[in-house]
Amino acid sequence: MKKRIQWRFILIGATLMLAAVFFLPNTPFFKEMPDWWTKNMPDKGITLGLDLQGGIHLVFEVEGEKAVEITTERMAQSLKDILSKKKLNTEITSKGLLITVAPSSMEIRKAIEDNYPVLTPVETGTNIVYKISDKEAKRIKDNAADQALETIRNRIDQFGVAEPTIHRQGTNEIVVQLPGIKDPKRAIEIIGKTAQLEFKLVDDVSPVAAEIPATAAPGEEDAVLKKFAEKIPSDDEILFEKKVNRETGVVRKIPILVKKQAALTGDLLKEAKVNIDSSRSGFPYVSISFNDAGAKLFDEVTAANVKKRLAIVLDNTIYSAPEIKERIGGGNAQISGSFSMEEAKDLAIVLKAGALPAPVKMLQNITVGPSLGTDSIEAGKMAGIIGTLLVVIFMIVYYRLSGVIADFALVLNIILLLGAMASLNATLTMPGIAGIILAIGMAVDSNVLMFERIRDELRAGKTPRAAVDSGYKKAFWTIFDSHVTTLITAAVLFQFGTGPIKGFAVTLSLGVAINLFTALVGTKTVFDLILSRRDVGKLSI
Amino acid sequence: MLELIKNTKIDFMGKKKIAFIFSGIISIIGIIAIIQIATGKANLGIDFAGGTAIQLKFEKPVVLHDVRKALEDGGLKDFDLQDLPTVNKILIRVKNTEQKLGQTSSEATGILSRKFSDNKYVVDSTTEIGPKVGGKLRADAAKAIGVAVLGILAYVAFRFKFNFGVGATIATFHDVLAVLSVFYLMGHEINLILVTALLTIAGYSLTDTVVVFDRIRENMKVRHKEPLESIMNASINEVLSRTIITSLTVLLTSVALFFFGGEVIHDFALAMIMGVVIGTYSSIFIASPTVLLWGRKKTFARRP
Numbered sequence: 001m002k003k004r005i006q007w008r009f010i011l012i013g014a015t016l017m018l019a020a021v022f023f024l025p026n027t028p029f030f031k032e033m034p035d036w037w038t039k040n041m042p043d044k045g046i047t048l049g050l051d052l053q054g055g056i057h058l059v060f061e062v063e064g065e066k067a068v069e070i071t072t073e074r075m076a077q078s079l080k081d082i083l084s085k086k087k088l089n090t091e092i093t094s095k096g097l098l099i100t101v102a103p104s105s106m107e108i109r110k111a112i113e114d115n116y117p118v119l120t121p122v123e124t125g126t127n128i129v130y131k132i133s134d135k136e137a138k139r140i141k142d143n144a145a146d147q148a149l150e151t152i153r154n155r156i157d158q159f160g161v162a163e164p165t166i167h168r169q170g171t172n173e174i175v176v177q178l179p180g181i182k183d184p185k186r187a188i189e190i191i192g193k194t195a196q197l198e199f200k201l202v203d204d205v206s207p208v209a210a211e212i213p214a215t216a217a218p219g220e221e222d223a224v225l226k227k228f229a230e231k232i233p234s235d236d237e238i239l240f241e242k243k244v245n246r247e248t249g250v251v252r253k254i255p256i257l258v259k260k261q262a263a264l265t266g267d268l269l270k271e272a273k274v275n276i277d278s279s280r281s282g283f284p285y286v287s288i289s290f291n292d293a294g295a296k297l298f299d300e301v302t303a304a305n306v307k308k309r310l311a312i313v314l315d316n317t318i319y320s321a322p323e324i325k326e327r328i329g330g331g332n333a334q335i336s337g338s339f340s341m342e343e344a345k346d347l348a349i350v351l352k353a354g355a356l357p358a359p360v361k362m363l364q365n366i367t368v369g370p371s372l373g374t375d376s377i378e379a380g381k382m383a384g385i386i387g388t389l390l391v392v393i394f395m396i397v398y399y400r401l402s403g404v405i406a407d408f409a410l411v412l413n414i415i416l417l418l419g420a421m422a423s424l425n426a427t428l429t430m431p432g433i434a435g436i437i438l439a440i441g442m443a444v445d446s447n448v449l450m451f452e453r454i455r456d457e458l459r460a461g462k463t464p465r466a467a468v469d470s471g472y473k474k475a476f477w478t479i480f481d482s483h484v485t486t487l488i489t490a491a492v493l494f495q496f497g498t499g500p501i502k503g504f505a506v507t508l509s510l511g512v513a514i515n516l517f518t519a520l521v522g523t524k525t526v527f528d529l530i531l532s533r534r535d536v537g538k539l540s541i
Numbered sequence: 542m543l544e545l546i547k548n549t550k551i552d553f554m555g556k557k558k559i560a561f562i563f564s565g566i567i568s569i570i571g572i573i574a575i576i577q578i579a580t581g582k583a584n585l586g587i588d589f590a591g592g593t594a595i596q597l598k599f600e601k602p603v604v605l606h607d608v609r610k611a612l613e614d615g616g617l618k619d620f621d622l623q624d625l626p627t628v629n630k631i632l633i634r635v636k637n638t639e640q641k642l643g644q645t646s647s648e649a650t651g652i653l654s655r656k657f658s659d660n661k662y663v664v665d666s667t668t669e670i671g672p673k674v675g676g677k678l679r680a681d682a683a684k685a686i687g688v689a690v691l692g693i694l695a696y697v698a699f700r701f702k703f704n705f706g707v708g709a710t711i712a713t714f715h716d717v718l719a720v721l722s723v724f725y726l727m728g729h730e731i732n733l734i735l736v737t738a739l740l741t742i743a744g745y746s747l748t749d750t751v752v753v754f755d756r757i758r759e760n761m762k763v764r765h766k767e768p769l770e771s772i773m774n775a776s777i778n779e780v781l782s783r784t785i786i787t788s789l790t791v792l793l794t795s796v797a798l799f800f801f802g803g804e805v806i807h808d809f810a811l812a813m814i815m816g817v818v819i820g821t822y823s824s825i826f827i828a829s830p831t832v833l834l835w836g837r838k839k840t841f842a843r844r845p
Contacts, residue, residue: 054623054626057625150677153677165673166673167591167670167673168591168670168671169594169668169670169671170668170669170670171669173668175670366625366627366628366630367626367627368623368624368625368632369605369623369624369625370623371621371623372805373605373606373622373623373624373805374605374606374624375604375605375606375609375803376802376803376805378803379801379802379805380798380802380803380805380806382801382802383797383798383800383801383803384797384798384802386801387793387794387795387796387797387798388794390793390794390797391790391793391794394790394793395790398543398545398786399543400543430734430809431733431737431740434737434740434741434809437741437794437813438741438744438745440794441787441794442744445748445787445790448783448786448787449752449783449787452780452782452783452786455542456779474759478751478752478756481700481751481754482747482748482752482755483748484696485693485696485697485709485748485751486744486748488692488693488696489693489743489744489747490744491692492685492688492689493685493689493740495685495688496681496684496688497681497682497685501682501736504737504740504741508744541542
């Protein structure tokens with residue numbers, strides 16, 4: 001009997017130590033620790049959420065005008081298809097917000113306006129110029145901002161910043177607040193990437209292709225583009241592949257002539273993840289897989305273009321342009337380029353979260369204080385301490401020595417909970433604190449349940465030891481059931497909830513699990529110790 | 542032995558009719574509140590409704606508390622404050638009311654000009670902001686609640702009986718609805734902090750109910766010849782002291798938060814206080830009677 005108590009004490013002591021090690025980074029003592037400690041031991045601790053500590057405040061502007069341009073271009077492309085299917089011969093070009101149809105006829109006009117009633121003619125004659133109606137343009141812009149919001153939220157979720165605040169501001173701005181993160185630059189880059197992924201066939205047959213220089217120094221891109229602007233076929237364009245020399249870090253740009261129209265776009269992606277190329281000394285690459293429609297299209301494109309090169313283009317930069325060696329079925333492909341592990345990871349994140357419907361521009365990047373307000377937090381701390389003290393005192397008054405044991409369990413609970421949160425690098429926010437309050441409430445409740453049971457047993461005339469044992473036994477299933485039901489709710493909230501709700505779920509589920517331990521092992525050990533020391537005639541409860 | 546409650550023999554189940562009428566009414570108000578929230582007619586906080594953001598740059602550092610007090614004294618309602626300490630700026634977010642963007646901002650700046658005459662400021666920007674909790678987040682939350690209900694129903698049905706699961710779920714919903722309806726009737730703001738409080742209340746209420754159910758199950762095994770109603774009465778009386786003491790301890794914390802926690806936490810604490818009282822009431826007067834009504838007499842609990 002005694003031996004078992006000893007082991008339980010060791011177990012409690014060990015968990016306490018572990019919790020302390022994890023929580024240490026949150027205390028001022030962490031700075032005093034020797035070097036070997038800070039290097040090898042956990043150094044992250046609990047992050048405080050935006051509402052408690054503030055963070056960075058970023059404002060992005062969604063360039064809605066660009067979204068309208070992109071839509072215009074897409075409409076022009078599909079109009080080409082529609083008209084050529086109807087065997088209506090005409091040239092369609094799009095530039096900025098305008099689509100020019102030359103020459104036009106009543107029949108062509110009818111076909112266009114039937115298919116796209118949102119196009120309004122701004123110039124009519126033998127040539128006709130269309131523009132998207134103002135109402136539709138406004139809708140597209142509005143939609144772009146909404147979509148951008150969702151995409152950015154997805155990216156940040158995958159990047160792993162817990163508890164961000166993201167909302168729209170004005171008609172075309174998006175505010176992102178991230179709690180104290182260490183690498184804001186990387187976060188900004190991830191948010192800012194348009195991530196428009198396209199697969200474009202390389203045009204090697206055009207005579208112009210041979211004239212294009214093999215490489216261009218950074219800064220010379222415009223000169224190259226200008227030089228060939230007149231020469232290249234109307235459905236081609238020049239894009240640059242960025243190559244970084246891994247040893248010297250020198251950047252080269254390789255101009256490549258590609259088809260303007262993408263053979264395949266990133267919206268057909270299903271998954272993107274980072275892999276390591278073991279054959280090429282461990283360079284990371286991003287492997288992507290398409291959805292069913294994408295896989296089918298990829299299969300067709302590769303089948304029709306064996307021996308040709310296919311450029312993988314992200315935000316108008318070519319990542320690589322490998323030759324299609326054979327038809328590729330199954331819908332898997334890879335993007336290899338000269339990037340670091342971190343870059344590859346970020347690329348996978350933005351690809352998975354999808355493209356922004358329009359580019360975004362960062363307008364503001366400032367550090368902000370807590371959204372709850374410094375004053376509120378101080379008041380909250382004070383209230384929390386007072387509340388806990390009241391409970392502690394009440395338990396001692398009502399249950400005497402046993403109340404002290406319950407208070408011991410309470411303290412144990414709080415320390416373990418903080419340690420567990422620190423080990424997960426969880427973010428603590430106001431909802432999280434609510435979760436802790438509930439968990440502590442349940443901890444006290446567990447003790448009350450057991451103590452009331454023990455009192456019942458004592459009233460029935462049992463000896464203290466028998467009363468404690470059967471009291472624990474009887475209370476066990478009650479405690480178990482009430483904890484499991486709470487755990488179910490917490491788990492579901494964690495799975496489906498976002499942001500603040502998730503924070504609540506994390507602290508609550510940790511709290512509940514820890515409480516099972518402290519209530520069933522922690523206090524029982526103390527009781528056993530007291531009861532085993534001497535022949536106790538009366539129990540202070 | 543200090544005891545608050547001694548052997549009681551209160552006929553709780555006999556009061557179920559009154560309880561059902563009372564709870565029915567507050568639940569209906571709660572449902573109305575939810576409908577009003579969903580259609581945006583309730584007093585929604587900035588988190589849900591969006592509002593106006595005003596960014597001010599002061600000459601000298603300002604204390605957030607003073608700004609909060611000044612704005613409150615000046616009669617501005619429903620606002621959030623955040624400071625950008627490095628640049629002496631503060632960010633005021635005011636909830637959208639019927640007022641126009643310009644009016645809200647001039648009202649806020651007018652108040653501050655009067656109160657901070659020795660610390661000049663310039664208005665950096667005034668913009669319309671969208672809600673932090675958009676449509677998708679709300680849909681996610683609704684999904685989570687649905688799945689959680691099924692989970693609890695399944696677990697309680699497995700450990701006890703199906704009608705106990707129904708009783709636990711209804712009691713939990715009842716408590717959330719009741720607190721929501723009081724907040725709605727009082728015209729208090731429905732914001733993220735209240736949502737958090739409601740979640741906490743749901744967790745508390747569920748625990749409370751399960752504890753009572755557990756005792757009923759235990760007694761059903763020993764006293765299976767008695768009618769369920771009297772077993773329930775006896776069980777509730779037996780756990781009454783535990784129920785009261787637990788409620789008291791949670792109340793202590795909530796009351797401390799209410800009085801010392803500052804304005805922002807005020808509503809959270811208020812909701813918690815109401816939640817504890819209602820949660821205690823529902824585990825006694827709603828959960829068990831619902832089980833009785835739903836399952837009639839054939840119910841016998843499964844062994845653990």
